[in-house]
Amino acid sequence: xxxxxxxxxxxxxxxxxxxxxxxxxxxxxxxxxxxxxxxxxxxxxxxxxxxxxxxxxxxxxxxxxxxxxxxxxxxxxxxxxxxxxxxxxxxxxxxxxxxxxxxxxxxxxxxxxxxxxxxxxxxxxxxxxxxxxxxxxxxxxxxxxxxxxxxxxxxxxxxxxxxxxxxxxxxxxxxxxxxxxxxxxxxxxxxxxxxxxxxxxxxxxxxxxxxxxxxxxxxxxxxxxxxxxxxxxxxxxxxxxxxxxxxxxxxxxxxxxxxxxxxxxxxxxxxxxxxxxxxxxxxxxxxxxxxxxxxxxxxxxxxxxxxxxxxxxxxxxx
Numbered sequence: 013x014x015x016x017x018x019x020x021x022x023x024x025x026x027x028x029x030x031x032x033x034x035x036x037x038x039x040x041x042x043x044x045x046x047x048x049x050x051x052x053x054x055x056x057x058x059x060x061x062x063x064x065x066x067x068x069x070x071x072x073x074x075x076x077x078x079x080x081x082x083x084x085x086x087x088x089x090x091x092x093x094x095x096x097x098x099x100x101x102x103x104x105x106x107x108x109x110x111x112x113x114x115x116x117x118x119x120x121x122x123x124x125x126x127x128x129x130x131x132x133x134x135x136x137x138x139x140x141x142x143x144x145x146x147x148x149x150x151x152x153x154x155x156x157x158x159x160x161x162x163x164x165x166x167x168x169x170x171x172x173x174x175x176x177x178x179x180x181x182x183x184x185x186x187x188x189x190x191x192x193x194x195x196x197x198x199x200x201x202x203x204x205x206x207x208x209x210x211x212x213x214x215x216x217x218x219x220x221x222x223x224x225x226x227x228x229x230x231x232x233x234x235x236x237x238x239x240x241x242x243x244x245x246x247x248x249x250x251x252x253x254x255x256x257x258x259x260x261x262x263x264x265x266x267x268x269x270x271x272x273x274x275x276x277x278x279x280x281x282x283x284x285x286x287x288x289x290x291x292x293x294x295x296x297x298x299x300x301x302x303x304x305x306x307x308x309x310x311x312x313x314x315x316x317x318x319x320x321x322x323x324x325x326x327x328x329x330x
Contacts, residue, residue: 018057021218029054030082037080038072042247044237044254045069045153047211049124052151052233053083055221061085061100062122065093065129068160068239069153090129094138097123098146120225121148127168128158131192142201142230149224149231152194155239163242167192170262171314172307173294175242180297185307190314198232199268205231207267207276212254216265216276223269236263244293256288261319266326273325285315 019025032053039046045068053060061084064070070087073080088096101121107113123141125134130152138150157175158164164177171190174180178187199206204227209217217235224231236257238250245253257263258277262285265277286308289295298304 021055021215021222026054032060032082033073034080034082038075039068040072040239040241040247042238042240042245042250043068043072044155044211044239044250045126046073047250048151048153048217048235048237051211051214051217052122052221055218056120056122056225057222058118058120058225059083060120060122062124063088063093063096063100065123065125065134066090067126067129067153068155069124069126071160088123090133092137093123093125093129093134094141094148094150097121097148097150098141098144101146101148121146123148123150125150125152126159127152127154127156128161128166130154131167131194135197138198138232139201142198142203142232145203145229147227147229149221149227149233152232152234153237154194154234155237155242156191157239157242159239159242168194171311172289172298172304174297175294185304186295186297193318195232195234195266195268198234201230202271203230203232204228205267205269207231207233208235208263209233209265210236210254210258210263212251213258213265213277220267220276223267242294244296245291249291253288253291256283256291259283260285260288260315262288262315264319264322266322272329273322275322275326282319285312 033049063086065088104119154168156169157166163175165175165187168191169187172186174186180186195206195208205224207220209220211217220233224233236254238253240247259279260283266275298307
């Protein structure tokens, strides 16, 4: 896989590029969706066309008659952002074959979806687009619940999190299931590029975007996104709260390039996952009045298991 770039990934050079997502949108203060979109679009060197699934990002950036998008952009329903992006890509290929676009026309197609529209409602659409081999990038902005419709659990919601449909109380200690391993599911489609990233490590994310857009086929990046309403955290901690998620290895940063896995960030000192959980009100019930040792131990053991599995997979060159 080759990566054609012209703008160096330095803050000085990137600051000279125009913003493709305008300010003045209605996303909450402290929401990382806009930061993710800005980083993704700024990393792109080619003209980009995007589709966007129903969700916080779509609702808050396209309130009629306004739009914060400075690129060609189309709203899709919850379930079909990937199908829409794949349709745009297919039309582009057809128009070039018909001579209606120059032979050297070079566009990139990106679909944005939240975890509800990706892990759950849009999984069929995503799988179909990946299987058909469309040259498009799918970016999942994963804040771990259906935030804009009332903070209901999704299959991306972490174990033990309290949501409106997995409320912590006398009956439940929060969500009982581990989150779906979407990156592994996507990788099973044997597409050229799959990655997991976090916007607090912007350079890692933008390098992955460039590799994804250069891939000769479908690509996918799962990005952790802070939601202070659902996470019950402080908006001012939007970036800082992502660091312990990565340093605890709850959200490891890796890429799978042509089937080979590489961990792109290894913490010098792996911190307990409680360092991340304690910063969020959705896990407060696990610590008060006394720590829920069984749930916290299960959480840490699953994080350790997944991290060790990644290390083994990398060492085996798989």
